[in-house]
Amino acid sequence: MTYFFIIVYSITLVYFALSERVKKFIVLLAIQGVLLFGIVFFNLSHVALAEFIFILVETILVKSLVIPVFLNKVRKDNGLKRVHETEIPVFYSVIAVTAILMGSFFISNYLHQQNIHTKFFTVAIASAVFGIYFIIIHKSVFSHLVGYLIIENGIFLLSLAVGSDIPMLVNLAVLLDVLMGVLVIGIFVNRVSDRFQSTSIDELAKLKD
Amino acid sequence: MLVYYFILAIAISGTMMLFKNRILNIGLACLFILVQIAISVVAVSHHEVIDSVYFKFDSLGILLTIVLAFLTPVTFYHSYLYLKRYTPLAGRQSIYWGALVMLIAAMTGAYFAENVALLWVCIEATTLFVTILVFHSRSKTSLEASWKYLFISSIGVAIAFMGILFLTAISVESGPKSLSLADLISNSQTMNPIWLKIAFILVLAGFSIKLSIFPLFAAAIDAKTLAPSPVNALMSSALVNVGFVGIFRFYCIIAQTEAVGWAQNVLMITGIISIFLAAIQLFKVKRFTRMYAFSTMEHMGIVCLALFAGGPGYYAAILHVVLHAFVKSGLFYQLGQSNYIFRSIWIKDSGAYFKINPMGALVVLTGFFSITAIPPSGLFVSEFLIFKALFLKNHIMVAVLALIFLTVIMFEIGRFVFHLLYDEKPAHLDENNLQINRYETISQFLLFGFAIYLGYNPPGFLIELMNSAIAILN
Numbered sequence: 001m002t003y004f005f006i007i008v009y010s011i012t013l014v015y016f017a018l019s020e021r022v023k024k025f026i027v028l029l030a031i032q033g034v035l036l037f038g039i040v041f042f043n044l045s046h047v048a049l050a051e052f053i054f055i056l057v058e059t060i061l062v063k064s065l066v067i068p069v070f071l072n073k074v075r076k077d078n079g080l081k082r083v084h085e086t087e088i089p090v091f092y093s094v095i096a097v098t099a100i101l102m103g104s105f106f107i108s109n110y111l112h113q114q115n116i117h118t119k120f121f122t123v124a125i126a127s128a129v130f131g132i133y134f135i136i137i138h139k140s141v142f143s144h145l146v147g148y149l150i151i152e153n154g155i156f157l158l159s160l161a162v163g164s165d166i167p168m169l170v171n172l173a174v175l176l177d178v179l180m181g182v183l184v185i186g187i188f189v190n191r192v193s194d195r196f197q198s199t200s201i202d203e204l205a206k207l208k209d
Numbered sequence: 210m211l212v213y214y215f216i217l218a219i220a221i222s223g224t225m226m227l228f229k230n231r232i233l234n235i236g237l238a239c240l241f242i243l244v245q246i247a248i249s250v251v252a253v254s255h256h257e258v259i260d261s262v263y264f265k266f267d268s269l270g271i272l273l274t275i276v277l278a279f280l281t282p283v284t285f286y287h288s289y290l291y292l293k294r295y296t297p298l299a300g301r302q303s304i305y306w307g308a309l310v311m312l313i314a315a316m317t318g319a320y321f322a323e324n325v326a327l328l329w330v331c332i333e334a335t336t337l338f339v340t341i342l343v344f345h346s347r348s349k350t351s352l353e354a355s356w357k358y359l360f361i362s363s364i365g366v367a368i369a370f371m372g373i374l375f376l377t378a379i380s381v382e383s384g385p386k387s388l389s390l391a392d393l394i395s396n397s398q399t400m401n402p403i404w405l406k407i408a409f410i411l412v413l414a415g416f417s418i419k420l421s422i423f424p425l426f427a428a429a430i431d432a433k434t435l436a437p438s439p440v441n442a443l444m445s446s447a448l449v450n451v452g453f454v455g456i457f458r459f460y461c462i463i464a465q466t467e468a469v470g471w472a473q474n475v476l477m478i479t480g481i482i483s484i485f486l487a488a489i490q491l492f493k494v495k496r497f498t499r500m501y502a503f504s505t506m507e508h509m510g511i512v513c514l515a516l517f518a519g520g521p522g523y524y525a526a527i528l529h530v531v532l533h534a535f536v537k538s539g540l541f542y543q544l545g546q547s548n549y550i551f552r553s554i555w556i557k558d559s560g561a562y563f564k565i566n567p568m569g570a571l572v573v574l575t576g577f578f579s580i581t582a583i584p585p586s587g588l589f590v591s592e593f594l595i596f597k598a599l600f601l602k603n604h605i606m607v608a609v610l611a612l613i614f615l616t617v618i619m620f621e622i623g624r625f626v627f628h629l630l631y632d633e634k635p636a637h638l639d640e641n642n643l644q645i646n647r648y649e650t651i652s653q654f655l656l657f658g659f660a661i662y663l664g665y666n667p668p669g670f671l672i673e674l675m676n677s678a679i680a681i682l683n
Contacts, residue, residue, distance in 0.1 A: 113401065161378075178234040184340070185359060195352055204356060207353055207354060207494050
């Protein structure tokens with residue numbers, strides 16, 4: 001079952017590369033949250049109950065509900081519909097995401113380590129690298145926020161890959177980081193849109209001497 | 210004890226933001242200064258003692274907290290002047306004070322964090338408060354700077370977190386599952402070197418935005434261009450020291466293993482590229498804030514070279530970080546005054562500063578000698594020690610290359626500083642409406658004086674702290 005969730009998670013990365021609609025980005029992020037919940041549900045049953053419940057809440061409540069709802073509000077407030085800002089054709093992005101997935105698969109095998117779960121590690125690295133790629137090819141601050149969340153989801157998977165029981169304190173900190181990061185960055189997206197009448201990063205280039 | 214410190218800091222910050230009262234803000238700021246000094250005293254008296262489970266009053270933390278304790282009252286005084294000049298709204302003043310208090314608390318937490326995950330949390334917290342402070346003027350450009358800083362810093366810190374996760378994985382294999390620095394150092398020799406190298410490079414890349422070095426320096430430079438001058442002073446001193454602590458802690462882990470040579474080479478490449486980029490970028494700068502921001506990048510590049518040299522370089526690195534904090538903050542406090550006089554941060558809008566404000570001009574001139582490490586600058590001593598270490602270790606090419614870049618940087622900074630001091634008076638300046646506070650420069654002279662004194666005649670306890678901080682490396 002875990003493999004099913006991981007494969008579907010990889011497919012969501014391909015869909016991110018294919019999509020141009022902002023609404024679809026939000027739906028894909030919500031799906032990723034549900035998939036992370038599934039992965040946790042089937043793999044972390046051995047940890048302490050309180051910690052298990054906490055991680056479940058983190059995935060299902062925060063990642064697949066609170067954040068998508070907040071992003072949807074930001075989308076509506078700013079009238080964002082479709083992103084045309086990427087200069088790289090979708091076809092090349094699909095090739096790129098495939099190459100990233102294959103590359104992370106080879107790296108995982110090369111760096112084979114007894115206590116690292118390769119199944120999580122492959123898709124975690126792919127997610128983090130794809131998040132960076134997503135940020136680079138897009139020119140809207142909203143898309144950058146989506147890219148940041150893809151990286152954060154990759155890091156969540158990475159924490160499962162490297163032993164899966166990080167102390168509760170760290171889990172709490174990571175959750176706060178994601179929540180605060182998204183809320184603060186989201187507020188800034190609104191501010192940028194209000195001030196510059198656009199969410200394009202081309203507007204944010206006044207600082208260079 | 211640190212738990213009480215954080216609770217007090219949160220209470221003070223929260224009260225400031227909630228009540229939005231100018232007099233209350235000043236009272237609470239004074240209270241926080243006392244709290245900050247008190248925590249430094251407690252740290253000194255509890256040397257090497259674990260506190261609040263995840264913190265430790267270690268030598269490096271104590272040293273940098275003492276520096277912060279010196280900078281806190283000066284920053285608050287200059288913040289008071291800054292807000293009086295530019296921010297009439299009580300609400301925005303309160304947000305400024307609240308965020309400043311929390312930034313200092315987060316930096317103190319980062320200095321003393323004994324757990325790498327908590328260190329990461331404290332560093333991440335600094336991002337949030339710096340963003341609020343950079344956005345203080347609410348202008349379009351400050352929005353751009355704060356957005357870039359928030360976003361790139363979040364990405365950088367996320368990358369660093371990946372490094373911490375890798376470290377978790379290899380520490381599980383090699384020993385007890387703990388993210389305590391002491392445990393990680395004691396288990397480091399049994400860690401898989403490939404994973405350790407990956408973890409180190411991720412942490413170095415991630416925290417580079419805090420240390421203001423290659424590769425993520427750009428957002429830090431932009432933020433420093435627009436931040437209020439007292440905040441800039443802290444960002445270029447205490448916050449840079451936070452970045453140093455972050456990287457130094459991980460360096461201490463990798464330094465116990467056979468991968469130390471590799472890590473030193475990575476630091477050398479990072480350091481040289483940072484100094485080179487600073488030298489190139491200084492040809493293009495048009496604002497004083499940006500000039501000093503690139504100067505910070507240059508100095509942190511030198512610190513990377515000191516770690517690369519190893520041996521006596523370690524001592525010189527820590528001395529350099531301490532002295533740089535005093536000198537750079539002094540320069541930024543003075544920049545606050547000159548910006549106010551010329552009503553601009555642009556170099557082209559300045560000139561004849563010696564005629565307009567002789568005391569301020571003297572600070573700028575002293576600051577120029579100090580920051581370019583010309584004797585009697587304290588930084589001359591630390592840079593001399595760093596280059597001596599490089600030559601002793603036979604890294605002649607690296608040293609010569611760095612010296613060439615430093616010469617270019619010295620020329621560029623000199624060109625801009627002498628324009629400010631001796632060029633013609635700007636046409637827009639209305640001398641009748643100038644309000645010059647002569648006492649404002651006292652703090653800057655004191656800071657430069659500290660840097661000279663500590664460079665040439667460091668007190669015994671300071672030497673002990675520095676030697677103790679690097680004992681694990683020798």
